[in-house]
Amino acid sequence: MREATMTSYIAGNARDLEFSDFDPFGDAFRRHPEKFHPMLLTQSPGFIHMEGVPSAYVAGFAQNQAMLRNFKAFSSLKPKNLPGMERIDFFNGLPVMNYADPPDHTRRRKVVNPAFTPKRTQMLNENAAILIDRLIDDIVERGKGFEALGDLTKPLSIDILLRRFLGIEDKDQAIFMNYVATLPLLDSMRPGDPKPQPYLDAWAQGAAYCKEQQALARQGRCHNLIGVIADGAEDGAIDDDEMMAMMIVLLIGGVSTVAGAAAASLMNLARHPDIAERVRQNPSLAGAVLEESMRLDPPVSLVMRFATDDTELGGKVIPKGMPVYAMLGVACHDPDIFPDPYRFDIDRPNGKDHLAFGYGMHTCIGNAITRNVVPLLLNKLLARMPDLRLADRDDAVQWDTSTPRARHIGKLYLEAR
Numbered sequence: 108m109r110e111a112t113m114t115s116y117i118a119g120n121a122r123d124l125e126f127s128d129f130d131p132f133g134d135a136f137r138r139h140p141e142k143f144h145p146m147l148l149t150q151s152p153g154f155i156h157m158e159g160v161p162s163a164y165v166a167g168f169a170q171n172q173a174m175l176r177n178f179k180a181f182s183s184l185k186p187k188n189l190p191g192m193e194r195i196d197f198f199n200g201l202p203v204m205n206y207a208d209p210p211d212h213t214r215r216r217k218v219v220n221p222a223f224t225p226k227r228t229q230m231l232n233e234n235a236a237i238l239i240d241r242l243i244d245d246i247v248e249r250g251k252g253f254e255a256l257g258d259l260t261k262p263l264s265i266d267i268l269l270r271r272f273l274g275i276e277d278k279d280q281a282i283f284m285n286y287v288a289t290l291p292l293l294d295s296m297r298p299g300d301p302k303p304q305p306y307l308d309a310w311a312q313g314a315a316y317c318k319e320q321q322a323l324a325r326q327g328r329c330h331n332l333i334g335v336i337a338d339g340a341e342d343g344a345i346d347d348d349e350m351m352a353m354m355i356v357l358l359i360g361g362v363s364t365v366a367g368a369a370a371a372s373l374m375n376l377a378r379h380p381d382i383a384e385r386v387r388q389n390p391s392l393a394g395a396v397l398e399e400s401m402r403l404d405p406p407v408s409l410v411m412r413f414a415t416d417d418t419e420l421g422g423k424v425i426p427k428g429m430p431v432y433a434m435l436g437v438a439c440h441d442p443d444i445f446p447d448p449y450r451f452d453i454d455r456p457n458g459k460d461h462l463a464f465g466y467g468m469h470t471c472i473g474n475a476i477t478r479n480v481v482p483l484l485l486n487k488l489l490a491r492m493p494d495l496r497l498a499d500r501d502d503a504v505q506w507d508t509s510t511p512r513a514r515h516i517g518k519l520y521l522e523a524r
């Protein structure tokens with residue numbers, strides 16, 4: 108397998124560039140990304156130092172599209188030993204499909220395709236419908252107010268993704284939730300720091316589980332997703348490490364992003380009773396609510412690429428070897444593509460063309476699951492609670508800005524009037 112190597116590339120190539128002090132991982136940007144949008148869009152592509160490493164960011168919509176489709180010039184392979192990369196080494200160095208280019212990426216993505224058959228999608232929808240009804244019953248029984256993430260969107264995404272999609276039994280789910288909970292610890296790592304022990308412990312537990320399941324899969328006795336992937340993989344199509352990486356990326360890709368996107372959609376319905384009423388009258392509009400909510404608050408705000416050659420983008424040259432931050436969240440507010448970009452408008456003709464699921468060959472593999480399950484939730488909740496509103500309290504919407512690559516709602520208090 109091809110591995111990228113770190114060279115002493117940058118000093119020469121980056122000498123004449125103008126650098127700003129923008130920090131895509133900084134607290135100010137996490138808390139109020141919108142305040143940075145005009146500056147980032149004007150300067151894009153811009154140059155910054157991250158952990159002392161000259162880096163670039165790309166903010167404009169068209170520039171992001173051009174970069175994300177050009178995998179030859181902008182690779183997904185993470186260079187080894189590049190300061191700052193420890194913060195995105197979620198998979199403990201394992202060969203994961205997100206951080207791969209063709210042909211490895213194509214091979215890994217092909218192997219996981221059998222997990223996304225119409226039959227499995229149908230099964231997920233049926234289970235989601237049953238669970239949503241049950242969760243809403245519980246909320247209604249308890250009284251009029253509820254906290255949407257704890258009561259609704261998290262239990263839904265955990266059940267649908269962990270239990271139904273991945274097939275992890277209830278007793279083993281904590282292994283993966285612990286692992287997800289330790290990921291923000293990586294964000295505070297400085298170059299050269301050892302990986303935080305709680306992360307390593309959680310990783311070891313997850314790895315042990317995956318190894319055990321792989322052994323069962325080899326005997327044809329594994330009934331979860333590892334078994335499905337193992338069946339789909341022709342002899343040796345992926346090795347054990349790739350299998351484990353696959354399991355973990357499928358797990359962590361979806362749980363909090365789906366819960367976050369569903370919560371953002373509920374927040375927008377609660378804030379816009381007129382739109383909620385339109386959706387109630389015409390349930391097919393629930394999809395547009397999800398798309399517009401994801402555009403306004405993309406759960407994944409940035410992804411990374413690495414320039415393989417001096418490459419022109421937006422009239423500037425990004426030097427060979429430079430890490431590049433694809434600022435998806437900013438691109439989703441590019442007024443050239445989305446006029447009046449901060450307005451919640453479900454009638455945008457291009458509402459589905461946001462970059463919240465990425466773009467190009469790495470476009471989110473779980474987008475269909477999200478696009479099925481979240482509208483189902485919105486329609487079922489509106490049918491039972493037509494007067495959904497934000498709860499009458501100052502902290503009804505609380506953002507979780509604890510991780511820099513993502514911006515989720517942490518708590519959302521709703522009620523039916």
Ligand code: HEM
Pocket residue numbers: 204205206216268272356357358360361362364365368405406407410411435462463464465466468469470471472473474476477
């Ligand atoms: C609202 C929900 C979701 C959002 C916002 C989201 C976002 C993204 C983004 C932005 C990418 C592109 C990464 C890149 O270009 O480097 C991506 C890729 C990916 N997502 Fe999602 N995702 C969501 C749900 C899911 C779900 C439910 C799953 C699993 C069932 C999943 C699994 C993956 C995987 C495996 C990739 C890598 C695809 C590849 O490299 O070819 N995601 N996602």
